[in-house]
Amino acid sequence: MSKFLLEAKNLRKTYTLGHVKVPVLRGASFTLAQGEWVAILGSSGSGKSTLLHLLGLLDECDADSGGVWFDGDPVADLKFSARNSYRNQSVGFVFQFYHLLPELSVLENALLPNMVNAGMSWWSKRAQAQKQATELLDAFGLSHRLTHRPAELSGGERQRVAIARALANQPRVLLADEPTGNLDTKTGGEILDLIAAKHRNGLSIAMVTHDPAVAARADRVVKLVDGCVAG
Amino acid sequence: MNTRMRLQHSTISRVYPVQLANRYLTSRIIPLIAVAAVALCVALVVIVVSVMSGFLDMLRASGRTLMGDVVISCPIRGIPWYEQLIDTIEKLPEAQAATPLIDTYGLVRMPYPEGSEKEVVTANVWGIEPQGFNRVTDFSKALYWKPPTSPEAAALMLPDDPRLKLNQNILNDGLDLMKSATGEPGLVLGMHVSIANERMRDGSYRPRYQWFMPRQSVTLTLVPISAKGTIAEPRERVFPVVNEFKSGVYQIDKNRVMISLSEAQKLLRMDAGTLYDMQAPPNADGSLPVLGTSPAKVHKVLVRAKPGVTPDQLQAAVSSAYEKFAFDISQDPSKAVKAPRVESVTILTWEQHLRDLIAPVEKEREMMRILFSIVYLVCAGLVLSIFWAIVQEKTRDVGILRSVGASRLGILWIFLQYGLVIGAIGGLFGVGLGWLVIHNINFIHETIGQDAPAWSYITSFLIALVSLAMCVRGAMTGVLLSTLLWLVLGITLAIVGAGLMLHRGTLIWDPSVYYFATIPDQVDWFTAISTWFGAVIFSVLGASIPAAKAADIHPVRALRYE
Numbered sequence: 001m002s003k004f005l006l007e008a009k010n011l012r013k014t015y016t017l018g019h020v021k022v023p024v025l026r027g028a029s030f031t032l033a034q035g036e037w038v039a040i041l042g043s044s045g046s047g048k049s050t051l052l053h054l055l056g057l058l059d060e061c062d063a064d065s066g067g068v069w070f071d072g073d074p075v076a077d078l079k080f081s082a083r084n085s086y087r088n089q090s091v092g093f094v095f096q097f098y099h100l101l102p103e104l105s106v107l108e109n110a111l112l113p114n115m116v117n118a119g120m121s122w123w124s125k126r127a128q129a130q131k132q133a134t135e136l137l138d139a140f141g142l143s144h145r146l147t148h149r150p151a152e153l154s155g156g157e158r159q160r161v162a163i164a165r166a167l168a169n170q171p172r173v174l175l176a177d178e179p180t181g182n183l184d185t186k187t188g189g190e191i192l193d194l195i196a197a198k199h200r201n202g203l204s205i206a207m208v209t210h211d212p213a214v215a216a217r218a219d220r221v222v223k224l225v226d227g228c229v230a231g
Numbered sequence: 232m233n234t235r236m237r238l239q240h241s242t243i244s245r246v247y248p249v250q251l252a253n254r255y256l257t258s259r260i261i262p263l264i265a266v267a268a269v270a271l272c273v274a275l276v277v278i279v280v281s282v283m284s285g286f287l288d289m290l291r292a293s294g295r296t297l298m299g300d301v302v303i304s305c306p307i308r309g310i311p312w313y314e315q316l317i318d319t320i321e322k323l324p325e326a327q328a329a330t331p332l333i334d335t336y337g338l339v340r341m342p343y344p345e346g347s348e349k350e351v352v353t354a355n356v357w358g359i360e361p362q363g364f365n366r367v368t369d370f371s372k373a374l375y376w377k378p379p380t381s382p383e384a385a386a387l388m389l390p391d392d393p394r395l396k397l398n399q400n401i402l403n404d405g406l407d408l409m410k411s412a413t414g415e416p417g418l419v420l421g422m423h424v425s426i427a428n429e430r431m432r433d434g435s436y437r438p439r440y441q442w443f444m445p446r447q448s449v450t451l452t453l454v455p456i457s458a459k460g461t462i463a464e465p466r467e468r469v470f471p472v473v474n475e476f477k478s479g480v481y482q483i484d485k486n487r488v489m490i491s492l493s494e495a496q497k498l499l500r501m502d503a504g505t506l507y508d509m510q511a512p513p514n515a516d517g518s519l520p521v522l523g524t525s526p527a528k529v530h531k532v533l534v535r536a537k538p539g540v541t542p543d544q545l546q547a548a549v550s551s552a553y554e555k556f557a558f559d560i561s562q563d564p565s566k567a568v569k570a571p572r573v574e575s576v577t578i579l580t581w582e583q584h585l586r587d588l589i590a591p592v593e594k595e596r597e598m599m600r601i602l603f604s605i606v607y608l609v610c611a612g613l614v615l616s617i618f619w620a621i622v623q624e625k626t627r628d629v630g631i632l633r634s635v636g637a638s639r640l641g642i643l644w645i646f647l648q649y650g651l652v653i654g655a656i657g658g659l660f661g662v663g664l665g666w667l668v669i670h671n672i673n674f675i676h677e678t679i680g681q682d683a684p685a686w687s688y689i690t691s692f693l694i695a696l697v698s699l700a701m702c703v704r705g706a707m708t709g710v711l712l713s714t715l716l717w718l719v720l721g722i723t724l725a726i727v728g729a730g731l732m733l734h735r736g737t738l739i740w741d742p743s744v745y746y747f748a749t750i751p752d753q754v755d756w757f758t759a760i761s762t763w764f765g766a767v768i769f770s771v772l773g774a775s776i777p778a779a780k781a782a783d784i785h786p787v788r789a790l791r792y793e
């Protein structure tokens with residue numbers, strides 16, 4: 001049993017643009033303990049999102065370089081189906097640009113991870129999942145918006161739906177990429193309050209931001225400089 | 232259970248692909264446009280292929296109308312003892328009926344113009360036994376002139392129309408090749424042999440009154456040719472025209488005339504007679520010694536197959552029957568004249584016999600096949616690219632779904648269903664639309680063939696005016712899209728109106744160019760069903776390929792897709 005819930009060692013990531021190789025991560029290491037809230041600071045283009053995507057298995061790090069461990073197990077060994085369920089159950093991802101499905105209602109977007117996870121038994125689980133999602137959206141102040149489309153919501157409302165979606169399957173880790181980046185201070189503060197409430201209930205959080213005020217609410221702050229994490 | 236099995240199992244048993252496909256299908260207008268596009272493509276293919284293959288089938292069928300299925304021929308020498316041959320053939324289990332035929336060329340002197348210089352045309356003269364010929368071919372159906380079928384039809388004709396005074400027996404006269412009023416042997420002309428028949432736009436014929444052929448007589452001249460190929464004194468005879476026939480094939484209708492077999496044999500000296508010994512020294516009175524009787528001969532024997540027997544099967548059976556017949560004759564001491572051996576007669580199916588006529592049709596069919604393939608490919612490409620564009624646009628959605636744990640097969644399954652539903656429904660609408668158009672194609676064609684009625688262009692000008700008014704209103708209230716749409720509608724309708732006003736009826740399917748009066752109006756169901764399947768396949772392919780592509784890349788890449 002590792003002492004870290006999520007651990008990244010020596011991550012390297014290089015993008016190739018035409019003939020030019022752009023190294024973004026050059027051996028970044030990162031740890032997140034159970035129940036911890038870590039803020040990742042860094043200037044624009046420093047590779048914060050890239051790091052978070054690697055932690056969420058949404059991208060792949062360059063071969064022959066480090067890796068990610070979840071609960072002590074290397075995720076590199078996971079098969080396709082296990083990767084899918086890692087994204088579905090173990091972590092919840094919040095994007096800077098919300099990324100909601102435009103054809104689905106607010107409630108359906110929040111239920112998406114439950115839907116993806118469920119087999120034929122969905123019809124029996126559905127009521128339970130819906131109740132849970134409705135409660136969460138209710139807590140986020142969206143109870144009057146359940147049947148609306150994402151296009152009809154404000155940015156802050158959309159981000160709250162995205163967080164509700166990320167928490168749908170009660171993951172142990174929330175990976176949030178500038179969840180308040182596009183919001184004004186007041187709305188951003190409200191969203192951080194919601195996240196902080198979940199954190200108090202035991203949720204581990206890795207949150208990318210370039211706003212020191214936001215980072216200040218975390219338990220610990222790390223900095224990404226020159227493709228490496230400085231503690 | 233290995234991983235892959237579990238993966239597939241888990242993907243199929245998920246419900247989210249069904250729910251998402253359903254959502255994608257119902258919450259936007261794009262699927263409707265795709266359905267319409269698929270429907271139009273399918274309808275286009277079904278209409279083009281049905282009409283064209285119907286046309287080719289009609290052409291082939293009418294080529295066969297006056298031939299039967301298998302033809303035995305021995306053009307110069309002729310076939311003696313043909314009654315015995317026909318008996319033998321009619322006993323075959325493959326044969327329905329057989330009939331003798333004289334097939335030669337002759338000159339027909341027409342009754343026109345006025346004066347002593349009459350027009351003379353060359354013709355392919357067939358001597359037939361009318362009843363037997365009718366059993367082998369569909370001769371009675373080809374006879375054209377009949378008395379008006381109803382008082383209403385008669386009322387539509389001008390008072391001096393010769394059809395009103397037609398003998399009630401005209402059909403029987405044609406079928407018997409005999410003028411029943413006088414008992415004279417008669418002659419049936421192909422529809423286009425004389426100048427007297429004017430083809431109408433609808434493909435029917437109107438007689439030019441003065442020269443209505445069934446009231447006229449023609450003089451037929453035939454040239455007998457001996458078995459050795461020498462020409463004897465031409466013989467001529469006046470025949471009353473008893474009817475005219477239309478096979479539907481222009482070359483035949485333009486050249487062929489029919490008389491009775493016995494008349495043709497007499498004119499050609501192919502009837503039964505005494506056979507003299509040319510080699511022996513003459514008798515005391517100067518006449519040659521008699522060898523026996525020379526049997527009547529014919530050039531051809533036409534055979535019709537029993538239903539379900541192919542011409543090729545019949546051909547084989549007829550060949551062996553002929554061989555047996557020739558052998559029997561050669562063994563019969565009472566018959567001085569022997570039948571030609573099987574090697575010196577040709578036994579062909581109607582297709583082989585009419586190769587010259589059918590070859591161009593086959594070429595046309597080949598060309599059509601190439602055209603069909605092009606139409607098909609264009610439609611397939613269109614359907615493919617429509618789906619490609621729709622699904623490509625959903626790449627970001629694929630990234631989102633992958634980021635919440637959807638499997639790649641799950642993604643594929645969503646879009647596979649999407650393509651399947653649109654392809655199937657669009658294909659169904661397309662087949663329905665094709666069926667509607669094809670069933671009414673002659674009506675549509677006739678409508679196009681007429682000048683547009685005044686109300687049609689007046690209405691379209693009026694609506695155009697209203698649209699332009701709406702366009703001005705839209706421009707004043709500053710709504711760009713509705714201004715644009717009204718403008719387009721107004722201009723389109725104005726152009727349509729002008730087009731309708733200037734439209735002068737033109738028949739695309741001119742019966743004097745094509746042989747048939749009507750456009751084939753039967754849906755080729757094989758084509759319809761296979762096109763439907765094609766639509767489904769190309770829709771599914773078009774939707775799944777970009778979906779698979781989007782599912783294959785890392786989720787972030789799909790998310791970044793613009």
Ligand SMILES: Nc1ncnc2c1ncn2[C@@H]1O[C@H](COP(=O)(O)OP(=O)(O)OP(=O)(O)O)[C@@H](O)[C@H]1O
Pocket residue numbers: 015016017022024042043044045046047048049050051210791
């Ligand atoms: N798919 C890609 N192809 C090429 N280069 C990329 C790609 N994704 C990211 N990069 C580059 O990697 C670098 C880091 O990008 P990343 O999004 O991780 O930065 P970031 O720290 O999140 O910045 P920001 O604060 O602006 O969101 C950038 O220079 C970016 O141009």
Ligand SMILES: [Mg+2]
Pocket residue numbers: 048049050096177
């Ligand atoms: Mg970023």
